[in-house]
Amino acid sequence: MHPMMKPALRRAxxxxxxxxxxVTPAHAVTLGPVDTATGALMELLDGTRGLPLLREEARAMGLPDGRAEALVHRLTAAGLLDDPTAGGPAAAALRKRAAAHDRLRPDIAALSVIHPEPGGAAGAVAARRAIRVQVRGAGRVGASIAATLSAAGVGRVEVLGRRGSRSRAMWHRCGLPTEAVGERRDTAARRLVRRAAPDRPPRAAEAHDPGGGPALSLVVVAPRDGLAAYxxxxxxxxxxxxxxxxxxYTGVVEATGVVGPLVLPGCTACAGCMERGQAExxxxxxxxxxxxRSGRHRTVPACDVALAAVVSGLAACHALSFLDGGAPVSTGARWEVSLPQxxxxxxxxxxxxxxxxxxxxKTERRHTSAVGPAHDTMNGYTRSAE
Structure with a gap:
C-alpha cells in the first residue's frame, strides 16, 4: 500500500x-485531535512511500512506534485515504493506458470524494470501460449526453437517431459542431462520441455487430422532440x-427540461404507470x-441551447450515478425545470x-453495489457490468 491523502479534498x-x-458540507470531514507532529506525518502521505518508509519517517520525527500504522488506519476509516496503486486489475490496466488515464484523472479525483475505500474511485472509472449504453436521440440533448458519457469513460456509447434526420443548426457545446450541418445527426453524433474519448476501446466490433457485445446497461431516451420524453x-x-x-427519459419540450424517470423494469414505475396515473x-x-402524438410535425422543435446544456449535463450525471452503482433521485421520479425562473x-x-x-x-430496498466487473443490485434488480 502507498497511502495518499485524497487530493480532491482541500484540508485546513x-x-x-x-x-x-x-470544503462543502456534503463531503467535509473533521478529524481530531491531531497534534503538530502527526500533522507533519500526514503531509508525507502523498502516494510515494510505502508503510516501511513511513515508519522510518515517523521515527525520525520522534513519534512512537505504531504511529504511522495508526494514522493510516484512522484516515482510511474516515474515508480520507487513497492508494494510487489500488483499484483492482481494471484500474491497473487503465493506468497502463497513459493518455486515457491522464484524461480521466479529474473524474477519478471527483469520485474519490464519494468512494471511501482506497482505490475505489479508480476501480469505478475503470469499470465504466466495460459498460454499454445506448442513447436514443441525436439532437442537442442526446448528442451532448452521448459525448459526455464517452468522455467520462463509458466504453461503448451507441447513438440512434431518427432516419433521414439531418442537422441544420450550429450546436457547438450542446451537441454537434458547425461542420456537421447537413449531415445525418446520428452519424455526426457518433463522430462526436469518438472525439470525446479517442482512447476508447476499438470500435471495429461495433461496426460489424452493432447489437452485439455486452448487454445494454442503460438506454437514455433523449428524443429531439422532447414530447416523447415528457x-x-x-x-x-x-x-x-x-x-x-x-x-x-430526458429532453426539452417547449421551454421545459425534464430528467427522469429512471425506470428499472419490474421495480419502479414505467411510462405506462405514468400515463395511467396522469389519465386518472x-x-x-x-x-x-x-x-x-398524431401526424408529423415539420416545425423545428423548440430547444433553448443553455437549457439543453443544463438538462443534458444533469441527465449524464444521473446516468453515470446509476452506472457506477448509485441510486440517483431520478429513479422512479421526474425532475423538471422551466424558463425563465x-x-x-x-x-x-x-x-x-x-x-x-x-x-x-414492490418493496424498495437500499442499493448495494460491487465495484468492478461484477453486478449491482437495486430494489431486487440486477444490472450486468461485465
Missing part, C-alpha cells in the same frame, strides 16, 4: 487540534420492459396525447396496479 486546520478535509409512449418501452433494460388525475389527458421541481412516479410492468407493490 479548523483549530489547533482538528483538521477539516473538504409524455413517453408506453409502447416504445415494451422491449426494454420485457428484457429488463433500465431506461432514463386528468380525464382529458388521453385526448390531448392522441392529438400531440429555472427552479427545479420533482414528481414521484407511482407504480400503477393495472400496468403490466409488475412494479406495483
Amino acid at each position: 486546520w479548523r483549530d489547533r487540534q482538528s483538521v477539516q478535509f473538504g 409524455a413517453p409512449a408506453p409502447s416504445d418501452a415494451e422491449g426494454w420492459i420485457a428484457t429488463g433494460t433500465p431506461h432514463l 388525475r386528468d380525464p382529458g389527458r388521453g385526448r390531448l396525447l392522441a392529438q400531440w 429555472l427552479s427545479w421541481r420533482s414528481e414521484r412516479i407511482t407504480p400503477h396496479l393495472d400496468c403490466a410492468c409488475s412494479a406495483a407493490g
Whole structure:
C-alpha cells in the first residue's frame, strides 16, 4: 500500500487540534485531535512511500512506534485515504493506458470524494470501460449526453437517431459542431462520441455487430422532440420492459427540461404507470396525447441551447450515478425545470396496479453495489457490468 491523502479534498486546520478535509458540507470531514507532529506525518502521505518508509519517517520525527500504522488506519476509516496503486486489475490496466488515464484523472479525483475505500474511485472509472449504453436521440440533448458519457469513460456509447434526420443548426457545446450541418445527426453524433474519448476501446466490433457485445446497461431516451420524453409512449418501452433494460427519459419540450424517470423494469414505475396515473388525475389527458402524438410535425422543435446544456449535463450525471452503482433521485421520479425562473421541481412516479410492468407493490430496498466487473443490485434488480 502507498497511502495518499485524497487530493480532491482541500484540508485546513479548523483549530489547533482538528483538521477539516473538504470544503462543502456534503463531503467535509473533521478529524481530531491531531497534534503538530502527526500533522507533519500526514503531509508525507502523498502516494510515494510505502508503510516501511513511513515508519522510518515517523521515527525520525520522534513519534512512537505504531504511529504511522495508526494514522493510516484512522484516515482510511474516515474515508480520507487513497492508494494510487489500488483499484483492482481494471484500474491497473487503465493506468497502463497513459493518455486515457491522464484524461480521466479529474473524474477519478471527483469520485474519490464519494468512494471511501482506497482505490475505489479508480476501480469505478475503470469499470465504466466495460459498460454499454445506448442513447436514443441525436439532437442537442442526446448528442451532448452521448459525448459526455464517452468522455467520462463509458466504453461503448451507441447513438440512434431518427432516419433521414439531418442537422441544420450550429450546436457547438450542446451537441454537434458547425461542420456537421447537413449531415445525418446520428452519424455526426457518433463522430462526436469518438472525439470525446479517442482512447476508447476499438470500435471495429461495433461496426460489424452493432447489437452485439455486452448487454445494454442503460438506454437514455433523449428524443429531439422532447414530447416523447415528457409524455413517453408506453409502447416504445415494451422491449426494454420485457428484457429488463433500465431506461432514463430526458429532453426539452417547449421551454421545459425534464430528467427522469429512471425506470428499472419490474421495480419502479414505467411510462405506462405514468400515463395511467396522469389519465386518472386528468380525464382529458388521453385526448390531448392522441392529438400531440398524431401526424408529423415539420416545425423545428423548440430547444433553448443553455437549457439543453443544463438538462443534458444533469441527465449524464444521473446516468453515470446509476452506472457506477448509485441510486440517483431520478429513479422512479421526474425532475423538471422551466424558463425563465429555472427552479427545479420533482414528481414521484407511482407504480400503477393495472400496468403490466409488475412494479406495483414492490418493496424498495437500499442499493448495494460491487465495484468492478461484477453486478449491482437495486430494489431486487440486477444490472450486468461485465
